[in-house]
Amino acid sequence: MLTSARIEAFKRYWKSFKFAFYCATHPMDGFWDLTHEKRGTYAAANTILLLTILARIMKLQFTSFVIDPVYWEDINIFLYIGSIVFPLAVWVVGNWALTTLFDGKGRLGQVYIASCYCLLPYPLIQFPLIILSNMVTKDEMQFHSVLSAVSLIWVIVWIIFAMGQIHEYSFTKNILFTIASVFAMLVIVFLLLLFFSMISQGVAYFISFGKELLFRLS
Amino acid sequence: MKKIQAKKLFKRMGALVAGVVVLACSSLAFPLTAQAEGKYTYCYDYWGDVQDSPDAYEVAAVLTCDDLGLEKPLSTTANGLTAVGNYIYICDTGNNRIVQFERLDREHFTFVKEYTEFKGNVEVNTFNKPRDFQINEDGDIFIADTDNNRVLKLDSEWNYVMEFVKPTDNTLDPELVFQPTKLAVDTAGRVYCIATGINKGMIKYEADGTFSGFVGATPVVYKLWDYIWKRYFTTAAQREKMANFVPTEYANLYMDHDGFIYACSANLAEEDLKSGSAKAVRRLNLMGNDILIQNGEFPVYGDIYMGNGGGYTGCSKIVDVTAFDNDVYVLCDKERGRLFTYDSQGRLLFAFGGKGNIDGYFMKDQPIALDHMGYDLIALDSLSRTLTVFTPTEYGNLIYQAIDQFDAGDYEASGNSWKAVMDRNGNYDLAYIGVGRALLRQEKYKEAMEYFELKYDDDNYSRAFKQYRKEWVEDHILVIIIVLFAILVVPMIIGRIGKIKYEIDTADIFKF
Numbered sequence: 001m002l003t004s005a006r007i008e009a010f011k012r013y014w015k016s017f018k019f020a021f022y023c024a025t026h027p028m029d030g031f032w033d034l035t036h037e038k039r040g041t042y043a044a045a046n047t048i049l050l051l052t053i054l055a056r057i058m059k060l061q062f063t064s065f066v067i068d069p070v071y072w073e074d075i076n077i078f079l080y081i082g083s084i085v086f087p088l089a090v091w092v093v094g095n096w097a098l099t100t101l102f103d104g105k106g107r108l109g110q111v112y113i114a115s116c117y118c119l120l121p122y123p124l125i126q127f128p129l130i131i132l133s134n135m136v137t138k139d140e141m142q143f144h145s146v147l148s149a150v151s152l153i154w155v156i157v158w159i160i161f162a163m164g165q166i167h168e169y170s171f172t173k174n175i176l177f178t179i180a181s182v183f184a185m186l187v188i189v190f191l192l193l194l195f196f197s198m199i200s201q202g203v204a205y206f207i208s209f210g211k212e213l214l215f216r217l218s
Numbered sequence: 219m220k221k222i223q224a225k226k227l228f229k230r231m232g233a234l235v236a237g238v239v240v241l242a243c244s245s246l247a248f249p250l251t252a253q254a255e256g257k258y259t260y261c262y263d264y265w266g267d268v269q270d271s272p273d274a275y276e277v278a279a280v281l282t283c284d285d286l287g288l289e290k291p292l293s294t295t296a297n298g299l300t301a302v303g304n305y306i307y308i309c310d311t312g313n314n315r316i317v318q319f320e321r322l323d324r325e326h327f328t329f330v331k332e333y334t335e336f337k338g339n340v341e342v343n344t345f346n347k348p349r350d351f352q353i354n355e356d357g358d359i360f361i362a363d364t365d366n367n368r369v370l371k372l373d374s375e376w377n378y379v380m381e382f383v384k385p386t387d388n389t390l391d392p393e394l395v396f397q398p399t400k401l402a403v404d405t406a407g408r409v410y411c412i413a414t415g416i417n418k419g420m421i422k423y424e425a426d427g428t429f430s431g432f433v434g435a436t437p438v439v440y441k442l443w444d445y446i447w448k449r450y451f452t453t454a455a456q457r458e459k460m461a462n463f464v465p466t467e468y469a470n471l472y473m474d475h476d477g478f479i480y481a482c483s484a485n486l487a488e489e490d491l492k493s494g495s496a497k498a499v500r501r502l503n504l505m506g507n508d509i510l511i512q513n514g515e516f517p518v519y520g521d522i523y524m525g526n527g528g529g530y531t532g533c534s535k536i537v538d539v540t541a542f543d544n545d546v547y548v549l550c551d552k553e554r555g556r557l558f559t560y561d562s563q564g565r566l567l568f569a570f571g572g573k574g575n576i577d578g579y580f581m582k583d584q585p586i587a588l589d590h591m592g593y594d595l596i597a598l599d600s601l602s603r604t605l606t607v608f609t610p611t612e613y614g615n616l617i618y619q620a621i622d623q624f625d626a627g628d629y630e631a632s633g634n635s636w637k638a639v640m641d642r643n644g645n646y647d648l649a650y651i652g653v654g655r656a657l658l659r660q661e662k663y664k665e666a667m668e669y670f671e672l673k674y675d676d677d678n679y680s681r682a683f684k685q686y687r688k689e690w691v692e693d694h695i696l697v698i699i700i701v702l703f704a705i706l707v708v709p710m711i712i713g714r715i716g717k718i719k720y721e722i723d724t725a726d727i728f729k730f
Contacts, residue, residue, distance in 0.1 A: 065671060065674055065676065065679075066679055066680060069264070069674050069676075135687070137680035137681075137683055137684050138676050138677060138679075138680035139680065
């Protein structure tokens with residue numbers, strides 16, 4: 001009984017994961033069905049996010065140095081992972097926070113799932129590119145850089161499409177709110193910076209206060 | 219920039235720890251030794267990190283006026299140094315004379331003669347602040363007699379032949395006093411000279427003394443914003459007081475064995491050098507076009523870090539240049555007192571030197587005159603009035619040997635020489651690339667690729683890889699065809715079989 005439930009769960013997960021490939025080629029009805037037919041799952045979204053991070057890290061190690069020389073002394077793997085996760089998180093929160101005030105139908109979780117599903121083209125293109133990079137010379141680099149750019153543009157355009165579908169926005173409204181979301185992201189980053197610098201100032205104040213106190217007492 | 223800063227912080231911490239350990243050890247066991255050694259010679263790696271290197275040159279001798287046997291010491295403005303065969307000539311500008319020395323052995327020079335006048339039927343047959351001295355292949359002597367406003371041509375017996383005077387050119391300010399400072403003379407007797415206040419490039423005279431034009435002016439560098447501001451937002455009166463957009467003057471010339479002229483400029487702005495709009499050194503052909511090859515990871519402008527500190531500001535100020543017969547050339551930076559050696563591809567071989575009162579270092583802010591005898595470098599520091607003789611060490615000789623062997627087509631020997639260099643300096647990118655290039659010429663592509671990959675040489679790597687790939691495809695052509703066949707044809711056949719099977723299964727005639 002337990003195993004069959006597990007198999008069911010896995011089947012559902014696998015089906016939702018496969019649905020990401022459908023979304024990658026059919027952005028309109030794909031992302032509509034993603035939320036309205038509930039064909040996306042968090043598990044599949046997380047898998048795609050993991051694949052994206054994996055692609056980015058493996059790119060570092062296995063891409064030919066001709067295309068991407070790496071200064072290893074300077075690489076911080078956590079910053080590297082953060083360079084994907086942090087913008088995604090800020091985007092999801094910023095987009096949801098804004099659209100929810102303006103008739104956006106998508107919920108926070110749905111924005112997250114849809115955004116992650118949009119990332120699929122990145123690992124899909126980057127993994128083969130890692131292999132390709134080891135087969136090209138410097139003159140043939142253009143193939144690589146064009147395909148690499150395609151993977152990024154694909155992701156960005158798909159995210160815009162996806163947001164339109166899950167929020168049920170018209171095309172112009174969608175574009176408008178995409179731009180607005182970018183500004184929302186900037187505001188969030190600004191507030192975070194402010195917050196952290198204030199906190200560190202505050203902490204520093206109390207630490208020096210404590211030090212002074214100890215100094216006087218002793 | 220951030221990368222470099224973070225890197226430096228990290229390094230500094232490392233250095234601090236190492237320093238403390240060393241101090242602790244040495245104070246326990248040994249007295250502290252002099253710190254001057256060690257950080258003298260360096261090179262940049264692919265990332266622009268400074269990599270210490272074994273010394274490529276050592277100081278054979280530092281010769282004072284006394285050592286040279288001069289009765290009357292050199293003036294502190296002496297600045298022309300020319301090595302011809304076994305002799306060197308110094309233009310002792312302040313004493314209005316030219317002095318000749320002969321090299322006896324590695325570290326000994328002896329005074330031969332001083333020249334204060336020449337024979338011939340001219341009004342003035344003495345020198346007035348001479349600044350440069352050249353001898354061409356026929357033995358004719360050319361002297362930039364600066365304050366007499368002429369370039370003199372004398373025969374080998376110091377008899378007056380002719381003089382080159384201020385060019386008659388409409389674009390020149392008639393008020394301008396012609397003060398030639400540096401010369402280059404080609405085999406046909408044509409004279410190229412630079413003069414104070416003339417920024418149109420080199421003044422070119424034909425062998426008969428006629429002025430034939432300005433060649434090799436540096437392109438004018440200005441910022442777009444400055445141009446807009448000056449063109450549209452200033453009055454004529456304001457414009458009058460602003461600096462003009464003019465080409466920079468050359469600081470020095472050197473004619474190499476091929477007849478190309480190395481010209482260096484000292485007063486360049488950091489940002490122009492970094493953006494590539496100005497060049498510290500140009501190698502000019504007879505048309506005045508720059509043909510200097512810059513294939514290195516960094517442009518040819520000396521130090522790539524231009525920070526202020528320790529009394530130094532900004533970029534390297536290249537005041538002299540000399541080129542060996544193997545197209546390796548040495549630049550002399552007066553700002554930090556360093557000598558930069560580049561190969562014919564514009565890659566930094568090594569840099570060394572500094573400011574100070576130690577052998578092999580130079581005094582502050584004095585133009586240093588540089589020339590070479592074979593691979594030995596001779597530098598004149600006019601403030602301390604000394605000649606410093608640098609001779610290549612075993613390491614330096616190995617580098618030159620490897621370069622010469624490669625140029626001569628002896629690739630295997632070159633590879634071995636580079637390996638010997640690598641044994642002495644494992645952080646030297648060019649050694650790895652040199653070995654790789656030798657292997658590449660010997661058609662050992664796979665091994666060459668490994669060496670290039672180690673030091674991020676993508677051009678050569680691609681070259682080797684292209685050949686390697688070609689070989690690989692030729693060797694495995696059968697496998698590739700089979701795999702391609704399997705990928706393309708097999709699914710097609712399976713599909714066809716499936717279709718036939720489907721048709722048979724659904725065919726009407728088999729239905730009962």
